[in-house]
Amino acid sequence: MDCTFRTPEGRFNYRATAVIISRGNLLVMRDEFCTHYYLPGGRIRLHETARDAVRRELWEELNIEASVVRPLWLNENFFTLDPSGERVHEMGIYFLTDVSECALPGPENLPFSMDEDGRSNTFFWLPFGELKSVELYPLFIRERIFTLPEQLEMITEIEP
Numbered sequence: 459m460d461c462t463f464r465t466p467e468g469r470f471n472y473r474a475t476a477v478i479i480s481r482g483n484l485l486v487m488r489d490e491f492c493t494h495y496y497l498p499g500g501r502i503r504l505h506e507t508a509r510d511a512v513r514r515e516l517w518e519e520l521n522i523e524a525s526v527v528r529p530l531w532l533n534e535n536f537f538t539l540d541p542s543g544e545r546v547h548e549m550g551i552y553f554l555t556d557v558s559e560c561a562l563p564g565p566e567n568l569p570f571s572m573d574e575d576g577r578s579n580t581f582f583w584l585p586f587g588e589l590k591s592v593e594l595y596p597l598f599i600r601e602r603i604f605t606l607p608e609q610l611e612m613i614t615e616i617e618p
Contacts, residue, residue, distance in 0.1 A: 460501035468545030474511035475499030476555040477530055477603070483565040483583040484603060485557075486594060487519070490578050494593040497552070498581070508551040519574050520581070522560040526553045529610045535596050537617040550596070554606060 461472035475497045478485035486495040498519050502511040509526050516524045531552040538545050563570050565583035572579050584592060589600045598613050 459504045461504055462501050468547065471546065471548040471550075472502045473499060473548055473550040474502050474508045474515060475550050475552045476512050476516055476524065476526075477552050477606075478524075478555050478557050479603075480557070480565050480583065482586050484586065484589065484599075485581060486584050487579050487581045489580075494595050495582065495584065496595050497599065499550075509553065512551075512553050512555065516555070519579055520560075520562060520572055522557060522562055524560055525556040527556050528554050528608075530554050530607055531598070531602065532610060532612045533596055533598065534612070534614045535617070536615065537595075 463470055476485075476499050477497060485498065487498055488495055498516060499512055500515040500518070502508055506514070508529075512526060513524065516522055529551055531550075533548075533550045533552060535548045535550060536546070537548070563581075565585075567583070569580050569582045572581065584594075586603065589603060594600055596615055597617070598615055602613070
């Protein structure tokens with residue numbers, strides 16, 4: 459069971475996310491229903507560690523067995539989904555992840571797509587220099603990606 463629930467006031471999600479960097483590029487994705495970019499990962503299951511969840515999600519989304527280096531950020535994020543207007547409270551743990559030993563297309567490749575449970579995800583390597591000009595969520599990634607912390611940092615975002 460995923461650690462998520464809905465109430466009349468909105469939804470809560472507990473999420474694990476991979477921060478994958480290669481040669482000054484960040485791996486991001488979009489699914490067929492989404493107009494903005496976000497990082498690979500997904501909901502943590504009940505009784506699953508966040509590290510195990512990010513490894514599982516990368517297997518499900520990219521068919522790779524990646525190595526988790528360290529946690530970077532704990533992000534408490536409050537936002538509203540477009541166009542539904544659903545309010546979301548999300549706790550996300552962002553892990554620096556090493557994919558150097560994985561068969562993953564590199565930054566020199568065009569966007570690539572992978573299917574996951576009948577839905578198509580498209581992955582992009584975005585150059586760091588373009589991150590501030592694209593719609594990438596959560597917003598803190600656009601600034602914090604340039605100086606990765608050595609220890610876990612907590613970030614709270616309240617989006618309008």
